[in-house]
Amino acid sequence: xxxxxxxxxxxxxYLLDGLNAKDKAEFEVHLSRxxxxxxxxxxxxxxxxxxxxxxxxxxxPAGMKKRVLSNVLGQEANADTTGAKQSTSLATExxxxxxxxxxxxxxxxxxxxxxxxxxxxGYQQVxxxxxxxxxxxxxxxxxxxxxxxxxxxxxxxxxxxxxxGLATIVxxxxxxxxxxxxxxxxxxxxxxxxxxxxxxxxxxxxAGTFLAEQGNGALxxxxxxxxxxxxxxxxxxxxxxxxxxxxxxLAAPIRTGDIG
Amino acid sequence: METPIDEALIMQRISQQDxxxxxxxxxxxxxxxxxxxxxxxxxAMLAEEIVQELFMRIWNRxxxxxxxxxxxxxxxxxILRNIAIDQLRNKQNRTAKQTQDAxxxxxxxxxxxxxxxxxxxxxxxxEVKNAVRELNEEQQHVLDLMYxxxxxxxxxxxxxxxxxxxxxxxxxxxxxxxxTRLVEFERR
Numbered sequence: 001x002x003x004x005x006x007x008x009x010x011x012x013x014y015l016l017d018g019l020n021a022k023d024k025a026e027f028e029v030h031l032s033r034x035x036x037x038x039x040x041x042x043x044x045x046x047x048x049x050x051x052x053x054x055x056x057x058x059x060x061p062a063g064m065k066k067r068v069l070s071n072v073l074g075q076e077a078n079a080d081t082t083g084a085k086q087s088t089s090l091a092t093e094x095x096x097x098x099x100x101x102x103x104x105x106x107x108x109x110x111x112x113x114x115x116x117x118x119x120x121x122g123y124q125q126v127x128x129x130x131x132x133x134x135x136x137x138x139x140x141x142x143x144x145x146x147x148x149x150x151x152x153x154x155x156x157x158x159x160x161x162x163x164x165g166l167a168t169i170v171x172x173x174x175x176x177x178x179x180x181x182x183x184x185x186x187x188x189x190x191x192x193x194x195x196x197x198x199x200x201x202x203x204x205x206x207a208g209t210f211l212a213e214q215g216n217g218a219l220x221x222x223x224x225x226x227x228x229x230x231x232x233x234x235x236x237x238x239x240x241x242x243x244x245x246x247x248x249x250l251a252a253p254i255r256t257g258d259i260g
Numbered sequence: 261m262e263t264p265i266d267e268a269l270i271m272q273r274i275s276q277q278d279x280x281x282x283x284x285x286x287x288x289x290x291x292x293x294x295x296x297x298x299x300x301x302x303x304a305m306l307a308e309e310i311v312q313e314l315f316m317r318i319w320n321r322x323x324x325x326x327x328x329x330x331x332x333x334x335x336x337x338x339i340l341r342n343i344a345i346d347q348l349r350n351k352q353n354r355t356a357k358q359t360q361d362a363x364x365x366x367x368x369x370x371x372x373x374x375x376x377x378x379x380x381x382x383x384x385x386x387e388v389k390n391a392v393r394e395l396n397e398e399q400q401h402v403l404d405l406m407y408x409x410x411x412x413x414x415x416x417x418x419x420x421x422x423x424x425x426x427x428x429x430x431x432x433x434x435x436x437x438x439x440t441r442l443v444e445f446e447r448r
Contacts, residue, residue: 009428012435017341018406018413045334047439051407052292052337053385054392055299060290061308068312069286072319073279211280 011037015044150254154182154233157248161186163215165250167231176225178207181218182233182250188212193239194249198223199230207231209239228254267332275322282319289333293340300344300408310347314340345410384445391441399434402427 007030013019014027031037154165165182180196188194188211196207196219205228207221232251234244267288273281293314297307317339325335392400405411405419413431417424 009432012432013406013413013428016403016406016431016435017345017410018416018431020412020414023412044435044439047435047442048407049331049334049337050384050388050438050442051392052296052333053388055292055295057291058295058298058304058307060294061304064294064308064311065286065290068308068315069279069283071312072282072315209280211283 008034008037011040012044015041015048149176152231152252152254154180154231154250154252157232157251161249163233163250165233167252167254169254175222178221178223178231179218180207180221180231180233181216182212183216185212185215185217185249186235187215188235191238192246193236194219195234195236195239195241195244195246196221197230197232197234197244198226198228199232200226200228204244206242209236230254268327271322271325271327271332274318275325277319282315285318285332286315289336293336296337296340297344300341301347306347310340310343313343317343341410348410387442387445388438391438391445394441395434395437399430399437402430403434406431 007027010019010023010027011031014024014031019027031041149169149171151166151168154163154167156163163182163184163186165180168179170177170179178196178198182194185194193209193211194217195209198205198207205223205226207223208219210217210219230251231254232244233249234246235249236244236246267285270281270285274285290311293311294307297310297314298304301307301310314336318336325332330338392403395403401420402416405416406413411419413424413427416422416427420427
């Protein structure tokens with residue numbers, strides 16, 4: 001057996017990460033030159049990729065999702081000192097290339113509040129009062145002024161809804177931003193999502209979608225003031241729509257034409 | 261009917277710091293990732309920490325994911341495995357579960373798997389379990405030590421008192437069998 005073939009015999013162990021550092025480095029040199037190993041690598045890797053499936057299922061600890069995402073995103077919000085972090089919904093992001101609006105973190109202090117609202121409103125029972133306090137700027141850094149331009153209470157759009165919410169428009173050096181928070185929202189089913197709309201006459205512009213936890217949810221959106229006269233939240237069959245298809249849950253008149 | 265969202269798109273949005281995308285990815289993979297982490301460490305709290313560390317890395321490094329090089333699931337499981345093995349290696353006082361002679365894959369496989377109730381994806385999982393179960397005990401043992409306990413071939417040779425060549429041949433035969441079985445399954 002020649003040296004080439006002996007090296008080839010290490011392919012499986014290499015792919016299973018069973019070579020020590022020295023052997024691994026040597027094998028990678030061999031792999032870069034050996035067509036036979038390169039041809040086998042892909043198929044063997046597919047087999048190895050399936051090994052996680054051989055693991056027996058385990059019950060996930062209660063509340064793990066909340067803890068994991070809380071720690072990951074909480075850390076992010078606290079560590080974000082540069083601002084301009086994007087926080088968009090999947091549907092909103094798709095539209096960003098077509099519109100001027102851009103969802104992103106407003107400022108570090110507020111970003112923490114938004115992150116908490118979006119993900120943990122349900123767990124922490126954040127109230128509109130809390131939101132107002134956060135917007136009032138206790139976390140805002142000097143030199144990064146934010147002006148609360150307008151705050152309107154969102155009212156139930158139908159008698160069978162008990163939801164309530166607050167839409168706040170704030171302005172900073174980066175532009176105009178909308179912060180929406182809602183409580184006592186209907187329970188979502190399947191792919192359903194809540195969607196926020198800025199409305200000007202018959203024109204409806206999506207400000208993004210959000211999910212709710214225990215009836216609470218929030219959304220943050222940057223936009224160009226454009227004489228919008230109404231803000232509304234609808235219950236949509238999924239988070240992918242460009243125009244309303246579902247029921248209106250909350251709504252309120254706004255004025256954005258004279259902003260800026 | 262739920263419309264599948266392209267996972268590469270989810271990764272792209274996570275790289276743009278979209279928390280909704282991160283949550284979507286979490287929802288898709290929570291159970292298999294947790295089970296996989298638990299398999300390594302045998303401890304619920306530690307397994308959760310590993311999953312958390314994984315999502316921390318995803319959140320901070322999603323931009324390093326290259327969809328042309330690997331599937332999202334491959335990337336996730338590979339990172340998780342590295343974290344789990346680092347945990348094992350860093351712990352001076354390994355728990356009895358890690359220090360005792362390795363359990364074989366077969367011991368961990370539930371014989372009560374009800375294939376009829378498995379979704380299509382789970383059929384493959386069952387097939388993988390069956391294929392692993394068909395390996396002989398020595399092959400399962402060596403594969404387990406290398407894949408789930410992160411030991412090198414030299415460490416396995418020393419730990420088990422078997423020649424290096426034997427470790428190598430058992431691994432090669434094990435993967436050859438799995439490859440054959442899974443190719444057959446995919447052709448059905």
